[in-house]
Amino acid sequence: MKSLKKAILEKGQIVGDDILKVDMFLNQMVDIDLLNDIGEEFKKRFKNENITKIFTIEASGIGVACITAQYFSVPVLFAKKSEAKNMGKDVYCSDVYSYTKDKNYKIRVPKEFLTKDDSVLIIDDFLANGKAVQGLMDIVNQAGAKVVGAGIVIEKGFQPGGDELRAKGLKVESLAIIDSISNGKIIFR
Amino acid sequence: MKSLKKAILEKGQIVGDDILKVDMFLNQMVDIDLLNDIGEEFKKRFKNENITKIFTIEASGIGVACITAQYFSVPVLFAKKSEAKNMGKDVYCSDVYSYTKDKNYKIRVPKEFLTKDDSVLIIDDFLANGKAVQGLMDIVNQAGAKVVGAGIVIEKGFQPGGDELRAKGLKVESLAIIDSISNGKIIFR
Numbered sequence: 203m204k205s206l207k208k209a210i211l212e213k214g215q216i217v218g219d220d221i222l223k224v225d226m227f228l229n230q231m232v233d234i235d236l237l238n239d240i241g242e243e244f245k246k247r248f249k250n251e252n253i254t255k256i257f258t259i260e261a262s263g264i265g266v267a268c269i270t271a272q273y274f275s276v277p278v279l280f281a282k283k284s285e286a287k288n289m290g291k292d293v294y295c296s297d298v299y300s301y302t303k304d305k306n307y308k309i310r311v312p313k314e315f316l317t318k319d320d321s322v323l324i325i326d327d328f329l330a331n332g333k334a335v336q337g338l339m340d341i342v343n344q345a346g347a348k349v350v351g352a353g354i355v356i357e358k359g360f361q362p363g364g365d366e367l368r369a370k371g372l373k374v375e376s377l378a379i380i381d382s383i384s385n386g387k388i389i390f391r
Numbered sequence: 392m393k394s395l396k397k398a399i400l401e402k403g404q405i406v407g408d409d410i411l412k413v414d415m416f417l418n419q420m421v422d423i424d425l426l427n428d429i430g431e432e433f434k435k436r437f438k439n440e441n442i443t444k445i446f447t448i449e450a451s452g453i454g455v456a457c458i459t460a461q462y463f464s465v466p467v468l469f470a471k472k473s474e475a476k477n478m479g480k481d482v483y484c485s486d487v488y489s490y491t492k493d494k495n496y497k498i499r500v501p502k503e504f505l506t507k508d509d510s511v512l513i514i515d516d517f518l519a520n521g522k523a524v525q526g527l528m529d530i531v532n533q534a535g536a537k538v539v540g541a542g543i544v545i546e547k548g549f550q551p552g553g554d555e556l557r558a559k560g561l562k563v564e565s566l567a568i569i570d571s572i573s574n575g576k577i578i579f580r
Contacts, residue, residue, distance in 0.1 A: 231504050232467040234460045261449035265457040265467065271423045278421040278454065315420050 203377040205239050206355065207390060216383045220360070228327055228355065229262045237269040240377060244353040245273035247375040248323055251350040255279050257322045257342065259298075259309055259334050266355055267325045274323070279316065281309035281338060294344045298337035301330065309337050318346035329354040329376060332363025339372070351375060359391050392566040394428050395544065396579060405572045409547070417516055417544065418451045426458040429566060433542040434462035436564040437512055440539040444468050446511045446531065448487075448498055448523050455544055456514045463512070468505065470498035470527060483533045487526035490519065498526050507535035518543040518565060521552025528561070540564060548580050 215223040227233040253274050258267035259281045267278045281296075284307070293310045300307060316322070324338050335352050342349050349372065357364045357376035360383075367374050379391040404412040416422040442463050447456035448470045456467045470485075473496070482499045489496060505511070513527050524541050531538050538561065546553045546565035549572075556563050568580040 225501065226504075227466075230469060230471060230501070232457060232460075232469070234457060234464075234466060237457065238461070260451075261453060261469075261471070264450060264453040268421060268423060268426065268454040268457050269461075271421070272427070272458075275423075277416075277423060280419060280421070280450070282419060282450070312414065312419070315415075 203239065203243050205236055206378050209233065209236055210356070210378060210380075211388060214388065216386050216388065219384050220358070222356070222358070222380065222383055222388070224327075224356065228266075232265050234269070237266060240266060240355055241270035241273045243377055244270050244323075244325065244375070248274075248351055248353065248373075251323070252321050253323045253350055254320045255316070255322050256325050257281070257338055258325045259283070259338060262328075263326045266327055270325055270353065279311065279322075281311050281341060283307050283309055294341045296337040296340040296344075299331075299333050301333075309334075309341065311341050313345070316342065316345035316347050320345065320347035321350050322347055323350055324352040325354075326352070327355045329357040329363050329367075329374070330361040332367050335363065335367060335372075353377075356380065392428065392432050394425055395567050398422065398425055399545065399567060399569075400577060403577065405575050405577065408573050409549070411545070411547070411569065411572050411577070413516075413545065417455075421454050423458070426455060429455060429544055430459035430462045432566055433459050433512075433514065433564070437463075437540055437542065437562075440512070441510050442512045442539055443509045444505070444511050445514050446470070446527055447514045448472070448527060451517075452515045455516055459514055459542065468500065468511075470500050470530060472496050472498055483530045485526040485529040485533075488520075488522050490522075498523075498530065500530050502534070505531065505534035505536050509534065509536035510539050511536055512539055513541040514543075515541070516544045518546040518552050518556075518563070519550040521556050524552065524556060524561075542566075545569065 213226040256271045351373035354376040357379045359379040359381045382389040402415040445460045540562035543565040546568045548568040548570045571578040
């Protein structure tokens with residue numbers, strides 16, 4: 203996706219050999235025109251699928267998911283990361299390890315929000331080790347629903363998540379796959 | 392706003408005398424058509440203001456902010472709640488007390504994302520005690536930028552946040568103000 207790759211090259215910041223910061227247009231400041239391009243592209247790539255819900259994880263996935271959902275005319279559902287006081291006990295739950303924060307956290311969705319009749323498209327901003335997507339898939343499976351695929355904005359191709367998910371048969375569509383950010387240079391697949 | 396009040400009455404759940412759960416269409420499952428109505432209404436209410444950024448706080452404000460930003464053709468900026476490994480030190484920071492979680496947390500925005508030339512519209516899903524909006528205003532003030540107002544989806548009129556902010560001269564536009572949820576009945580202002 204040309205506009206996305208342009209934004210990554212112009213505004214992305216490389217930290218060390220494995221961190222790519224895209225806070226400037228995706229992760230904290232959000233370029234809504236670019237998000238619309240992204241949503242439209244996800245629609246193209248999953249246009250033949252019957253999708254009933256877009257599923258993501260708080261926080262930075264929510265913006266991409268909401269804009270994308272407009273192209274599919276379906277609701278967004280996001281998994282919450284922490285247990286709030288007013289969250290009921292009747293929830294699907296999964297454990298996710300975050301490499302960024304170096305700790306495990308739980309993600310939760312009330313059971314009433316996913317049924318066995320749902321066909322779910324997982325959307326997230328980043329795919330690196332794939333732990334978040336695996337946790338979301340786990341929750342969809344617990345509900346007896348179907349995952350039709352995962353739409354990812356940026357995949358770090360030098361980390362194993364994408365390949366592992368594809369090896370399991372998941373349709374993973376990443377709009378930009380980065381094979382290397384070594385030596386301050388971004389190399390796309 | 393008729394469609395919003397309808398959703399609150401039909402899908403909101405009252406817990407005790409002061410908690411209104413709107414997870415079903417706003418806070419965890421997100422009705423994107425309703426969010427578009429909300430975004431359009433915010434545009435009407437702030438159409439005479441010069442706005443350069445929509446500013447919100449993770450997580451549940453992000454969806455409303457991103458959909459709303461489409462009507463203003465400006466980027467979204469959201470404050471992050473916790474310190475991630477790859478967040479720089481050069482940030483504006485404010486403390487916010489959460490009544491829901493009964494604890495203080497810090498919100499942060501990298502300094503490069505707000506300048507003194509910005510005119511900021513604060514958007515959030517809920518306004519109760521107003522601590523989140525006050526924290527966001529604090530950050531905008533630290534940047535020397537201007538807050539043109541706050542657009543709130545649901546204001547709990549029986550809690551003091553909205554009145555306190557208006558008394559300080561802030562233009563607060565709440566699309567639904569709830570004066571009471573006692574005895575299982577929702578009363579709008």
